[in-house]
Amino acid sequence: MICARTGILIPALSLVAAMVAAPCCAQWEGDREQKLPLQNQSDTLNCPVIACEGASIDLRLVPVDGVVLPYRWRYLDADFRGSLPSGLEYSISDDSQGNVLRIFGTIGSGTSRDQWYKCINRQNQSPVVRDRSEPTPLDAQVYLGFWIDEAPLAVEPGSLPPVTVGKRYSATVAASGGHGGYSWGQATGLPGGLSSYDIGNGVLMIEGEADPRYARTAPYEFTVTVSDSEREGFREGYFGYKLKDSEVFSLSVPPVPLAISVADFEPLNAGVELDEPVKLSVSGGAPEYDLAVSGLPAGLEVRNLDQTTWEIYGTPSLTSGSYDPYVITVDVSDGAFEQQLSSMIFSLRVNGAAIKYTTRSFPAAILQSKYEAWVDVEGGLQPLTMAITGLPDGLDLFEDINTARWVIRGVVTDAALAGPHVVAVTVTDSSDPVQEEVMKYALIVIDPDDGPPPPFITTAFLHGADEGSEYAAVTLDAVGGIAPYDWSESSGLPQGLALTNDGADWIISGSPVVGSAGDYAVQLIVRDADNQTDSVILLLTVAGSSGDDSGDLGGDTAGGNLRELAVQAGCSMNRESPPVPVWLLVVALAAAFGAVRGAAHVNEEKV
Structure with a gap:
């Protein structure tokens, strides 16, 4: 044998x-x-x-x-x-x-x-x-x-500490027995990012930083092999050999749970670009991440900023306002070989678009005659509420259930109420926080027995403009006096806008030239066929091409009537306007006092 x-x-x-x-x-x-x-x-x-x-x-x-x-x-x-x-x-x-x-x-x-x-x-x-x-x-x-x-050459068994993804890892494996002069082979089966090398004295070092893509729930099984040094035996060639031993070790590389976080943000407003995009951050798992967002209001999009950050940006559409919050779902998957999935849901509220009055003036009320004037607004978050003050007795505000609009109806019977009245309309929506916008209109009551009153400008505001962009034309309105009206003496419009007569109406239109951004005190003067006049100063703001303000097409957001305290006119701004220079207020008030006529009947709000 x-x-x-x-x-x-x-x-x-x-x-x-x-x-x-x-x-x-x-x-x-x-x-x-x-x-x-x-x-x-x-x-x-x-x-x-x-x-x-x-x-x-x-x-x-x-x-x-x-x-x-x-x-x-x-x-x-x-x-x-x-x-x-x-x-x-x-x-x-x-x-x-x-x-x-x-x-x-x-x-x-x-x-x-x-x-x-x-x-x-x-x-x-x-x-x-x-x-x-x-x-x-x-x-x-x-x-x-x-x-x-010698004692049998052996890789000393034992357990290794788990790997923490993202941190440097090191552990050792030792050999014992045999003749000494150990030689280690490369460990096989290690997760990506880790390697082994012989550091002498029978010790093998396992070191590196594990690639997060290799993280998984099941541990890795890797094998190390050590060889003994060669020796001469009793007879040359008979006993020359290398003893070897192998051992299988278990190494845990648990994945860091994949998570999504959303930075704090304020409620959004329909029609208003987000000042600060909504930040979405991903942590844990392993790059590359794939992120998808669903349920966003119209007008909002998602873009990737870096390896772990996305943002929701854009301008919610004018119709995206909702009383009930939007339910946004974020889904993300990572790039690990044992892929992780994570989802989160958060609520995003979009308030209504800015409230804008589209009714620019009220018709005159004839004493002893039925009166009807519609008060229309757009924007805001439904349901809206409207309140009104300053109406002469006999008139009141109603919500028309058929059209969901508001209307002023009634009959003025007291002759003592003939003359101009400043009527303040307040609209409040259901946004959070609520929007509340006030507009002041001039409403004149005419007594037919007194003959025609002098002309009275009822245009309450001029909406803002954008330099270099077409201006939404404004038709000027007046009541009283003897038609036809002539507005040609008006002045103060920014370069690029002009007052023209289309044969039936006087209209402000055009495009403010580039470089014309600023606040303009526009004096409107109307003259009737009997050479009677009325004037008012309205504020018109032109926003720069890179400015934050922009012209609004149906509301008084950048202009106003500086004659508010003069009974002949009323004004309001739907949002905070740029500060008006002191000299402009002085001019406006002077014009307002100059426009008051002794024959005009005024209510308690008269200067």
């Missing part, structure tokens, strides 16, 4: 080896019972045994073919016992076939050496077994030797 460790050819009739050795130790291979046949001529049998420190040995040598029993063993003395490797004993026992030489025990530490243990007595005699035949006994001689290796 052949020794598995050494490759040495062993005589077939040599021994029974029942040897249990630690892993990586060579083991004798053969039947559990081998016979030592006795012959009439002494035959020498070689019995080499290869083992490691710590190996358990149970070796039985059983003589057979004897003629006269029992068998007898010779040269087994104290010297023989002393020649055995530390930890081994021997005994002679009887069994059904005769006396058996048993060598047994656990090989002690420190017994390894680079030479054979020769199991002989002091006279260099090896064990001999004989029967009791006469005159010449049958016998067999056994050359018994032990080659003892």
Whole structure:
């Protein structure tokens, strides 16, 4: 038979080896019972045994073919016992076939050496077994030797700390046993971003920063392999080898949970561009991220800023105002090989568009006659409420259920109320916070018995303009006096706007030239066929091409009537206007006082 460790050819009739050795130790291979046949001529049998420190040995040598029993063993003395490797004993026992030489025990530490243990007595005699035949006994001689290796080379098992994605990782794996001079192979099966290298003294370093794409719920299983240094054996070439050992380790790289966060933001307003986009941030998981947003109001979009940040930007459409908040869903997936998905829902409220009055003037009320004037607005968040003050007795405000509009109806019967009145209209919507806009109109009550009153300008405001853009034309309105009216004496319009007569009406139209941005005090003067006049100063704001303000097409957002305290006119601004210079107020008030006519009847709001 052949020794598995050494490759040495062993005589077939040599021994029974029942040897249990630690892993990586060579083991004798053969039947559990081998016979030592006795012959009439002494035959020498070689019995080499290869083992490691710590190996358990149970070796039985059983003589057979004897003629006269029992068998007898010779040269087994104290010297023989002393020649055995530390930890081994021997005994002679009887069994059904005769006396058996048993060598047994656990090989002690420190017994390894680079030479054979020769199991002989002091006279260099090896064990001999004989029967009791006469005159010449049958016998067999056994050359018994032990080659003892160091403790088995092994990768020390153990657990490794988990990897934290985004942080530097290091851990070590150690080898023990063997002859020393270890050589490590590259660990196989490590997650991306980690690698191994030999740092000496039998230690392998696992180090790096794990690629977050490799994070997963199940641990990684990776293998390390260590080799022992090469040694020379009893005979050149027979025992040259490298011991190797491998160990599989488990390494956890748990993923960081994928999460979405939304920065705080104020309620949005329909028709108004977001001053600060709504920021969306993604954390955890592994780039590249894929993010989708659904449920946004019309006019809003999403764009990517960097690897982890998106923003919602744009201008909610004029019709996007909603009493009920929008439910926005954000879905994100990451770029890990074991992909994570995450979703979140948040509410986004869009208030109504800016409230704008589209009714620019009220018709005159004729004493003792039915009166009707519609008050129209656009924008705001439904439902809207409207309140009014300053109406002469006999007139009141109603909500028309058929058209969902407001209307002033009634009959003025008191002749003492003839003359101009300043009527304040307040509209409040359901936004959060609420929008509240006030507009003041002039309403004149005419007594037919007094003859026609002088002309009275009822145009309450001029909406704002944008330089370089077409201006939404404004038709000038007046009541009283004797038609036709002439407005040609008006002045103060910005360059690019003009007052023209289309044959039926006087209209302000055109396009403010680039560079004309600013506040303009526009004096409107109307003259009737009887050469009677009325005048009013209205504020008109032209926004720059890159300015924050823009012209509004149906409301008084950038212009106003500076004659408010003069009974002949009323004004309002739907939003805060740019500050009016002091000199402009002085001019306006002077014009207002100059426009008051002694014949005009005024109410309690008159200056």
